[in-house]
Amino acid sequence: MGAGHDHGASQANGKRLAMALALTSTFLIAEVVAGIAFNSLALLSDAAHMFTDAAALAIALAAIRVGQRKPTEDFTFGYRRFEILAAAFNAILLFGVAIYVLVEGVKRILNPEPVGSVGMFIVAALGLVINLVSMRLLASHKDKSLNVKGAYLEVWADMLGSLGVVVGAVVIKITGWRFVDPIVAIGIGLWVLPRTWILLKDTTRILLEGAPPGMALAGVRKAITETPGVASVHELHLWTTGADKAVCTVHVVLAEGAQGEAVRTAIATRLETDFDLHHVTIQTEVTECGEEGRHA
Incomplete structure (x- = not known):
């Protein structure tokens, strides 16, 4: 009964991840093009984050497929930890992107550049909708799988990033303050870092065979x-x-x-x-x- 339940849960996770991946990948291309066209670091940083979302979703989906394989003589516990390994990889990837955004943001504050705020607003608003839909798809299973939780956290962080870009675009349009763009980008990076660290700690604990949290x-x-x-x-x-x-x-x-x-x-x-x-x-x-x- 337990094995059947695990298999059913994995299938449900897989379907939700696949739908979220399709949405994210489709929009990613448009956001990269728009970020370059409108010279927006905030938009490009959100696109970079969305790229890690797509990578996270793809890896998480692959992890579920591999994790469903039956135990073998070489891998007697099966492949369940592949999902944990995927979650750890996602955390490391996102950590790197956040650091990059922080560095580029500081450079842009020191040397502000013109930004196409209207296009920036439209694209970020569409990204916000995509992220909200993806979050809805993953929300019900995020507490049952670290793999899905990792993907969910990335989409959630990107959702807040898109929201920040929307607000930033409005402020730039009204005030003309170009430095708002890199400030939004830095804000995204600072928000992502601690949450990524928590996920990395959780996955590392499992990979190093630490005792379950809360169990002395x-x-x-x-x-x-x-x-x-x-x-x-x-x-x-x-x-x-x-x-x-x-x-x-x-x-x-x-x-x-x-x-x-x-x-x-x-x-x-x-x-x-x-x-x-x-x-x-x-x-x-x-x-x-x-x-x-x-x-x-």
């Missing part, structure tokens, strides 16, 4: 140790294979007279109830005459 190893150890029949605990490990799949392995030394199967069942039930851990491997050991434990 000490608490899990305490719960296992308190289980009747447990003498001691060692080799306790917690990690995640994806945004929503936590895994636990542990070696448990049994108290004298304890039954291994009963203890394993009790521990598994406790961990599922208290920590929502559904993937647990428990190895029991017994000691004899103070000698080193043997596996049961």
Whole structure:
């Protein structure tokens, strides 16, 4: 049942990503041409960001396709982490674009250039609509997959960028202040950086097999140790294979007279109830005459 649910969710994610990718890619070309034609750094920075959106959506879509492959003898856990790898790549790509925009923005503030504010406004407004539609497509699944969340955050950031460009175009048209264009571009970069950093931290934690956020190893150890029949605990490990799949392995030394199967069942039930851990491997050991434990 769990595998079927995962497969269905992945298919739904794939359809939404494909539609968002089609919209974003189509508009990207127009925005690049318009940015050059109207000499707008804000528009070009938004186009660069939209390019990373398109790349993010394409990679996320590919990651879902690969992630649906069944486990093999070489990859016994399957390919679910490909989605996490894709999310990490997207974060790094977006981080680089944000830095570039900040640098170019400072240069433009020091040397303002003429900007076609009317064309800038029209194109940015169309981009805003495209981003809102894409966000709507991805919103319902963003909390269920880091891969989709990464793509959603990029589209969201680009939406705010388009909104900033729209406002900037209006201000330039009314006041003639050319420096508004690079200021908007810098604002986009500063907004994107911290959110990209958070996504990068989340994906890195999973790739480095860190414990699930909010799940303390000490608490899990305490719960296992308190289980009747447990003498001691060692080799306790917690990690995640994806945004929503936590895994636990542990070696448990049994108290004298304890039954291994009963203890394993009790521990598994406790961990599922208290920590929502559904993937647990428990190895029991017994000691004899103070000698080193043997596996049961």
